[in-house]
Amino acid sequence: xxxxxxxxxxxxxxxxxxxxxxxxxxxxxxxxxxxxxxxxxxxxxxxxxxxxxxxxxxxxxxxxxxxxxxxxxxxxxxxxxxxxxxxxxxxxxxxxxxxxxxxxxxxxxxxxxxxxxxxxxxxxxxxxxxxxxxxxxxxxxxxxxxxx
Amino acid sequence: xxxxxxxxxxxxxxxxxxxxxxxxxxxxxxxxxxxxxxxxxxxxxxxxxxxxxxxxxxxxxxxxxxxxxxxxxxxxxxxxxxxxxxxxxxxxxxxxxxxxxxxxxxxxxxxxxxxxxxxxxxxxxxxxxxxxxxxxxxxxxxxxxxxxxxxxxxxxxxxxxxxxxxxxxxxxxxxxxxxxxxxxxxxxxxxxxxxxxxxxxxxxxxxxxxxxxxxxxxxxxxxxxxxxxxxxxxxxxxxxxxxxxxxxxxxxxxxxxxxxxxxxxxxxxxxxxxxxxxxxxxxxxxxxxxxxxxxxxxxxxxxxxxxxxxxxxxxxxxxxxxxxxxxxxxxxxxxxxxxxxxxxxxxxxxxxxxxxxxxxxxxxxxxxxxxxxxxxxxxxxxxxxxxxxxxxxxxxxxx
Numbered sequence: 001x002x003x004x005x006x007x008x009x010x011x012x013x014x015x016x017x018x019x020x021x022x023x024x025x026x027x028x029x030x031x032x033x034x035x036x037x038x039x040x041x042x043x044x045x046x047x048x049x050x051x052x053x054x055x056x057x058x059x060x061x062x063x064x065x066x067x068x069x070x071x072x073x074x075x076x077x078x079x080x081x082x083x084x085x086x087x088x089x090x091x092x093x094x095x096x097x098x099x100x101x102x103x104x105x106x107x108x109x110x111x112x113x114x115x116x117x118x119x120x121x122x123x124x125x126x127x128x129x130x131x132x133x134x135x136x137x138x139x140x141x142x143x144x145x146x147x148x
Numbered sequence: 149x150x151x152x153x154x155x156x157x158x159x160x161x162x163x164x165x166x167x168x169x170x171x172x173x174x175x176x177x178x179x180x181x182x183x184x185x186x187x188x189x190x191x192x193x194x195x196x197x198x199x200x201x202x203x204x205x206x207x208x209x210x211x212x213x214x215x216x217x218x219x220x221x222x223x224x225x226x227x228x229x230x231x232x233x234x235x236x237x238x239x240x241x242x243x244x245x246x247x248x249x250x251x252x253x254x255x256x257x258x259x260x261x262x263x264x265x266x267x268x269x270x271x272x273x274x275x276x277x278x279x280x281x282x283x284x285x286x287x288x289x290x291x292x293x294x295x296x297x298x299x300x301x302x303x304x305x306x307x308x309x310x311x312x313x314x315x316x317x318x319x320x321x322x323x324x325x326x327x328x329x330x331x332x333x334x335x336x337x338x339x340x341x342x343x344x345x346x347x348x349x350x351x352x353x354x355x356x357x358x359x360x361x362x363x364x365x366x367x368x369x370x371x372x373x374x375x376x377x378x379x380x381x382x383x384x385x386x387x388x389x390x391x392x393x394x395x396x397x398x399x400x401x402x403x404x405x406x407x408x409x410x411x412x413x414x415x416x417x418x419x420x421x422x423x424x425x426x427x428x429x430x431x432x433x434x435x436x437x438x439x440x441x442x443x444x445x446x447x448x449x450x451x452x453x454x455x456x457x458x459x460x461x462x463x464x465x466x467x468x469x470x471x472x473x474x475x476x477x478x479x480x481x482x483x484x485x486x487x488x489x490x491x492x493x494x495x496x497x498x499x500x501x502x503x504x505x506x507x508x509x510x511x512x513x514x515x516x517x518x519x520x521x522x523x524x525x526x527x528x529x530x531x532x533x534x535x536x537x538x539x540x541x542x543x544x545x546x547x
Contacts, residue, residue, distance in 0.1 A: 003298070004293070004297050004298055006294045007294065009288070012294060038291050038294070038295045063314065064313045064317070064416060065310060066362045067362070068306060068309075068362040071300075072300050072302050073300070075280075075300075082300045084301050086314075086411045086416075094412060095411065096295055096409065096411045109314065109317035
């Protein structure tokens with residue numbers, strides 16, 4: 001079953017282009033200084049349209065997560081248990097993602113994370129996260145294998 | 149904000165909620181007409197008294213829904229709304245109807261949420277995978293389609309689960325308290341002939357033995373889809389004085405929307421029902437302690453926990469202790485979801501929230517039979533749509 005992939009739009013294309021180059025580009029408001037994610041045409045704080053793209057490190061912490069015992073949709077049956085994450089970047093914006101390469105018992109809210117670039121097609125690289133410190137990155141996932 | 153509190157629920161109607169529907173299939177429009185007739189009969193009003201309707205989606209038409217409903221009912225109206233607030237739709241309907249009545253736009257308004265199966269289309273329809281996405285939109289350009297769905301974060305279970313996990317990290321978590329909440333509600337639901345779980349109580353151990361769907365949520369903490377639906381008719385105080393039952397006045401209301409996907413909530417554990425409830429209690433000049441029953445939207449146990457806290461029934465972080473310390477059944481010291489809630493009734497889609505409204509009215513009217521709470525005059529009702537993203541609250545009082 002084909003998984004639903006992101007379909008970039010003219011507004012969001014720079015974000016996905018960045019991931020293809022293993023770079024995380026987040027919008028920053030020239031008028032009020034807010035970081036903006038997901039990408040928008042207007043700032044989510046002041047509605048300015050003066051948004052710049054800035055490259056950030058991807059250093060993050062785990063805001064919350066769940067481990068699913070049933071697929072959230074039939075497309076994801078092969079990923080169960082899905083390790084669904086809500087991740088907070090150092091810049092303060094949050095994103096939906098998945099955790100890779102961490103033993104379930106080691107997953108805890110507040111843990112430091114680093115980005116994992118996961119090319120899923122020629123045009124799309126997904127942004128996943130793993131433990132920032134190797135000590136907790138117990139298992140090496142197939143996702144990381146693909147990166148090397 | 150000033151509300152005179154002169155609009156009242158005067159009639160109620162509810163289909164029995166069934167896991168496997170055994171009755172005849174009917175179009176949504178036909179169910180609309182049937183529920184309207186039932187609610188008007190209950191109130192002692194006639195079809196020609198209607199001069200307002202509030203609807204939500206109908207299966208037969210994707211647009212011009214209010215006009216389609218009005219035409220089918222054959223009753224011209226001065227006020228027509230279509231509400232798109234998911235599980236908060238029912239509560240959203242009630243306050244808009246009450247506000248319209250107070251403004252003098254209309255004096256008899258029907259709010260209906262039918263959710264029985266419609267007849268099978270003789271022309272077979274291709275399978276639409278949109279059903280898998282539930283509350284997440286797969287359309288191009290939708291933030292959910294681009295930034296949530298591809299990661300598998302879609303529909304409702306995982307959103308509520310991540311909120312519960314965050315709550316656990318911030319305030320602690322007691323699975324047995326959550327199991328007790330389900331058991332208390334199912335005890336009330338077991339006494340409700342309209343509930344899918346009529347005659348079927350559970351113990352906390354049963355809940356804890358049910359399988360985990362997404363950590364920490366177990367199957368019996370999640371509503372079961374059913375066929376059902378309900379309606380109420382609201383009227384001005386003048387009309388209400390001619391109706392059959394004790395009027396249930398809308399004394400306060402509130403509504404608050406923040407996000408669509410909980411990933412982007414400023415704080416997952418501070419939910420929109422807080423501001424909505426403060427407004428509702430403020431308008432009514434009443435407090436949570438004044439409420440004789442609390443009919444709290446309960447798609448999941450975590451929804452009830454956060455609503456008890458954010459609406460002010462207990463302090464932040466004390467919800468688990470509140471559940472442990474009180475008997476929440478219809479005969480307990482702090483009745484919550486006296487009809488069984490949706491965990492006891494089953495959830496008939498977006499109509500689920502109407503069960504909370506209907507039960508609050510039933511209790512205040514004194515018509516809850518085996519579940520009747522003694523001296524019930526004040527009721528709190530909440531509605532929750534999306535994933536704690538759009539929430540509404542009502543304070544109701546008997547006339």
